[in-house]
Amino acid sequence: MVTISDIAKEANVSVGTVDRVLHNREGVSKKTAKKVKAIIKKHNFKTNKIASSLALNKKLKITTLIPQSNADNTFWKAPLMGTQSAQEEVEKFGITVNNFSFDQFDASSYLNTFETLMQSNPDGVVIAPIFIKETHQITKTLDDNNIPYVFINVELEGFNNISFIGQDAFKAGLLAGKLMHLCLKDDYSILIIHTRLNVDNHQAISERIHGFNDYFLNNRLPIKSSIANIIDLNNTEQLKKDLKLILEENPSINGVYVPSSRISVFANCLNNITSKELALIGFDNTEQNIKCLNEDKVSFLISQQPFIQGHKSITLMTNYLIEKKTPEQKIYSPIEILTKENVNFS
C-alpha cells in the first residue's frame, strides 16, 4: 500500500508538504504542489481513512429525536435499536450517538425535547418529524446553526434535510391492495380503519389508503370499501361495540385494512366479536402485530425494516460528517411482506 511518506520520498519533499497538498492547505508553492499532485495521481493514492480517523481523534456527536415506544405501541423500538447498533460501529470513528425521545402525541414534548437536545451541541441530528408545524420551528434553529439533519420514517417536503429514510407509503398501499385482493378474490368488501390517534405520520397513512384504492382502480376493479374513524384505541369495550355495530350494518365486509401500525388492537377485538373469516392486513412488525400473524388473526403485515432505517440514519450521517459525502435525497426502504410463514426469518 502506498503511504504518504512513499509519496513524499518520490517527490523529494516531506510528509508535511504532501499532507498540505492533500488537504488543499496553503503554504505550498505552485510548483511543488503540482509535482506532488502528479505523483499522487500516478499511484492513485488515497489516504487511509482508518489511520486518518485515528489521527483526527475528533469527537462528533449525532443526536436522534424520535418518539418513545411504550407498551401499547412498540413501533419506535426498532428504529431506536437500529441507531444503537449503528452506534457501536461508528464509535470507532469518534462518533457518539445520543438518543432523545418524545411523546408522539404531544407536540410540546417534541419541542421541549428538541431544546434539551440542542443543549448537547450536536453535530448532526436524526429526526422523526411527526409534527409539521413544530418541525418548521426546529429546522429553522438547525439551519441557523448549520447543523445537518435527516428525516426518518416521516416524509415531509420543503425542508433542508440532507436525506429522507423511509418507505414509499403510496407503493406500500398499492401492495396492500394487491394482497387484499388476493386474499378475497373478486368477492370483496373492505373496511378501512382510520384511527385519529395516529397523529404521527398521518401523511403516510393517507398515502397508504390512496395507494390501496389505486390498486383497484389500476386493475379496473370496483372499489368496495368503507372508512371507519376510530378515536379511542384504549377503551377495548367501546371499541368492540363500535366494531360490532359496523359489521352488523355492513354484513358483506370480509376484509379489514388498517393503514397504521395498530392492527393488533383491531385483530384482537374482532376475534372476540365475530366468528367470520376476515382478511386483515396492516403495517409494521411490532411484537403485538407479529403475535397476531402467528395466531392467524392477521393475514399480512407490510413492514419497512425500521431497524435498518435507524441503523442507516446513523451511518449516513456519519459519512456526511466525516467524509462530507452527500447522501441520496430519498432512501426508500424495501416494502417487506410478512406472513406467518416467513415472519420468523426477518
Next chain:
Amino acid sequence: MVTISDIAKEANVSVGTVDRVLHNREGVSKKTAKKVKAIIKKHNFKTNKIASSLALNKKLKITTLIPQSNADNTFWKAPLMGTQSAQEEVEKFGITVNNFSFDQFDASSYLNTFETLMQSNPDGVVIAPIFIKETHQITKTLDDNNIPYVFINVELEGFNNISFIGQDAFKAGLLAGKLMHLCLKDDYSILIIHTRLNVDNHQAISERIHGFNDYFLNNRLPIKSSIANIIDLNNTEQLKKDLKLILEENPSINGVYVPSSRISVFANCLNNITSKELALIGFDNTEQNIKCLNEDKVSFLISQQPFIQGHKSITLMTNYLIEKKTPEQKIYSPIEILTKENVNFS
C-alpha cells in the same frame, strides 16, 4: 472512549500488561491478570479495531469460490457483488478479498479453481459447495492447512465450516405453498417443474418441494400436484413442445411451481403456448425473473437476499480472522416475498 491506557492507569499497571491480558499472552501474574480483567469487564472495554489493525499492519486474505454467472443464469452475480461491497468496508482492516469463480456445471472446474485459489495462500475461504464429493476433498485440504471456511447458499452437513449463510429451503417451500394456495384458492392443480440442470443446490430444491407439499398437508388440503422433469433448458422449441404436451394432458393445471432460479425460462415459454391464466411461483431475484414479475408472467418470487449473503460472508470471516469471533453455525437469510408491487424497492 475507554482506551488501553485508561485501563492501565486504573489498574496501576502499564499498557503492556493490559495488552498481555487482552491477548492471553503469558508473563502476567494471576493476581494482576485478575485485577485487570475485572476493570476491563467493568468498563466493557473493547480494543479499538481501527488502531489495532493499524498497529498489526498485517494483510489477511479472504478468497471466495463461487460459480460464475452467465447470461442464462445471473443468480450468482448478486452474491459476488455482495462480497465486493463488503470488501470496500473491510479493506480498512487490512483485509483483501479475491474472487475465484468456477463453472457450476463442471465439477472439475470446481476442483481446479480451488487449486489455483490455494496458491494465493488465503487466510479464509468462502465457498458455495455445489458438488458434495469434491467438497469433501476441498475441505480436507483446508482443514489440513488450518484455513477456516464458510459455506454460502448451499447447506451441507458434516463439515467443519465455521458457518453456513443461506436460506431455510424447507420454510421457503412452505411459504411458496401458501402463496400458491392464495393465488388459486381451493381450485388448484399444480405442476412442479424439476430441472436436472440444477445440479447445484439440489438439496435445497428438494427441500423447497418438500416444504411446498407440507403446506398443503399441514392445512389438511389435498395435494394436487404433478412433477415434470426437464433436462434441457436451452432448447426453447423443444421446451415449448414438452410444456404444451403436459398442459394438454393435464388440462386442470392452473399453477406452476419452479423450485429453482430458472422460472423465467418457463414463464416465457408458457406465455407463448397458452392463453390460460396460470399462477407461476419461483425463486430468486435474477434480472430475468424480475422482468417476468414486472410483465405479470410470474406472480411471486421468493428471494433470499443473495447480495446480503455475499456481504455477510465476508464480514463474518473478517470478524473471525481479526477478532477470533466464532459466528453462529447457521445464519438464515430472510425469506423475502417479491411481487410486482414491491420488487423495485428490494
Next chain:
DNA sequence: TATATTTGCGTGTGCGAACACGAAAATAAA
C-alpha cells in the same frame, strides 16, 4: 546593505494498539 516580513517546508508529537526488548522483582540454586 541591513532589517523586517512573508512564504515554503521539515520536524515532532499524538491518536490507540501490538509487540519486542530489557529491567526489576521474585524465586531458586549455590
Next chain:
DNA sequence: TTTATTTTCGTGTTCGCACACGCAAATATA
C-alpha cells in the same frame, strides 16, 4: 548470603495520518 534463573512488568517503537510549531529561504521595506 550470594549468585543464577525465572517471573513479572514497564518502556519504546511502529503502523499511516493530521496538525502545530518553528526554522530557513525568499521577498519586501528601510
